[in-house]
Amino acid sequence: MKSDAATARADFAAALKDAAIAALIALGVTLPLVGFRTDQGPDYKLILTTRFDLVAVMVALVFAARLALTLWTGHRPHAAGSSAVLERLKPAGSALFRLAGPALLGLALVLPFLPVTGRYELDLGILILTYIMLGWGLNIVVGLAGLLDLGYVAFYAVGAYSFAIISTQVIPATLPALGPWAFWICLPIAGLLAAFWGIVLGFPVLRLRGDYLAIVTLAFGEIIRIVLLNWQDFSGGPNGIASIPRPTFFGLPFTPGKDGFAATFGLHFDPTHRIVFLYYVILMLALITAFVSTRLRRLPIGRAWEALREDEIACRSLGINTTNTKLTAFALGAMFGGFAGSFFATRQGFISPESFNFMESAMILAIVVLGGAGSLLGVVISAIAMVGGVEMLRNLEFLKSVFGPNFDPTQYRMLIFGLVMVLIMIWRPRGLIATRRPSIALKEKKTISSDLIQEGHG
């Protein structure tokens, strides 16, 4: 017992020393960067102001955080009891995960009819579902086939612009009678066009792997955006395309008039009808994406994708045409991106190249990586956290009571967001749900640990 106390004291001393060193480094960094500030004075001369109090706060924070971290990680191996508790909780955890899918689906189905759901919640739901769908689409490329795609937003843009151009220009010029059906006609066309561009992108990048693939796909995303920005006659340039037709309820518009949806079904006209309808459209599209991608995983093509992620050379030695396999992954992923893009166009009614910048690609990729590449449920959870969480950070008014009325919490939104991302990646480097369910089993499906799963090299 005595020796235990002695080691504990030694540990604490070491932790203190470690924290002191971290604090010293923090002091070295913050003193010149934060400690001194130059402002332009009234006579246009520089005034040096010092902010040593701020430096002291930062150094103290670093010291405390480092000390806490060392003590916590240092204590973990000693606390055998707590890990046993965790082991016992594991089955409960996996049961929770098994129930999470159906529970989330049930919630998604009834959301528009919940009493707490207003216009804002519905819009947020639509936004989250759009990202879930994009995440699931990209999951085919990144999670299953292991091809790192940084330009996924290009296919989202192709879908949106295909929809916008066909519905505002092509249909009125050729078959105006189809007007009310525009959405349902353009949706598959937009998906196919996006798939086509997926193949177009696929061809040049087939030979590339890893970082090189990422750079070329990034460039492809930018090319699409810049073409849309500069090709005025085709895409309207920076002005974008406006007055894109709204979706109709299979031909019935959501208008207050006699032929409208509400009048036909004897309902009182309410503008949220359209939002509810949009919500169900994107829910259905997302569910189709989920259905197709779970189904594909159990088909030879899905297994070939995963095999490609695991070992491309072995695939070739087994007679798998890796070129076609990669192209189908790109094309199918792009197609779902295209569907989501046309939904985006019809929901917004206006699109411009600004909506399709690199941040969107990064966001979708972050959702997939954070959720755990290959996991559908992981993508849902991380989409809710990333999109919904960032939305919630807008309501940080309570921080004003802590930091004073001049504090603007929305400015710290991205900072908090970034911090959380870093923490999650430290805690779960392979994403929230990094394990893999086998696609077929002789007796029982055993979950495969993430240590064995390869990430793919492009």
Add this chain to the structure above:
Amino acid sequence: MRRWENEPILAVEHLTMRFGGLIAVNDLSFQAGRGDITAIIGPNGAGKTTVFNCVTGFYRPTEGRIALVHGDAATLKAHLGPVTAHDRGFARFADGAVFLLERLPDHLVARHARVARTFQNIRLFQGMTVLENLLVAQHNGLMHASNFTVGGLIGLPGFRKAEKAAVARAVHWLEKVNLVARADDPAGDLPYGDQRRLEIARAMCSDPVLLCLDEPAAGLNPRESAALNALLLSIRQETGTSILLIEHDMSVVMEISDHVVVLDYGVKIADGSPEEIKNDPKVIAAYLGVEDEAEVEKIVEEVGLD
């Protein structure tokens, strides 16, 4: 006997492979007999794996012809010339088919010529289960059965039947390599010896006529090595698959091979039955790098060539 002369399945002629200034394989010609176990041996860096990569389509040789025949010697004799003259990788005839492997990309060598291979450093799909590994090996057949995914997606019964057959085939090979109990475990979790056998089972699931094994006994203990010998012999006996193997373990080579080709510095220095090779002074010199007779004797005893 000398089946490799009368009844070849694979005929390598004047194969040369240069990497820049390095000549890895120089004007190599040999034949492998139908149903034979042919061993390619040689010191490290002799160009054995390069030959393998040329045969399986992973490398495009600088010069030379690699012909594989489905059919008999007459098929090869009748069609090899015309197929070579036409600018084609392969051609099928009533009495078989002739493939020029140096003209085919790797996946077509595996798919059409039905040449399967394993790798020196095992290449399994580690994050997939043992069963999944064996189903990926049957990709092309299943792809057809799923009507290129469309039929499978809507759940046509034809695909389900084909998948059942594929699973049955996988189970058959798992029984052969003694891994049925581990069918649902990830391949990366298996011990080394099991992974080697699984890789052979995976190659056999693609229904090859020629199985190329790159150092299958590397890293195996004597008991596993003996089991491997038995497995290879039973594969040959049961399916008639010809086997081409690279091996360092002389006990494997001498015990099971019908025909041995010896390479040194990319050149063939001997070619014949194991008996002939064992007594070839050139082979002994190349392998052991000594010329003193007495020392050779001593090392031969240690290595167990006799």
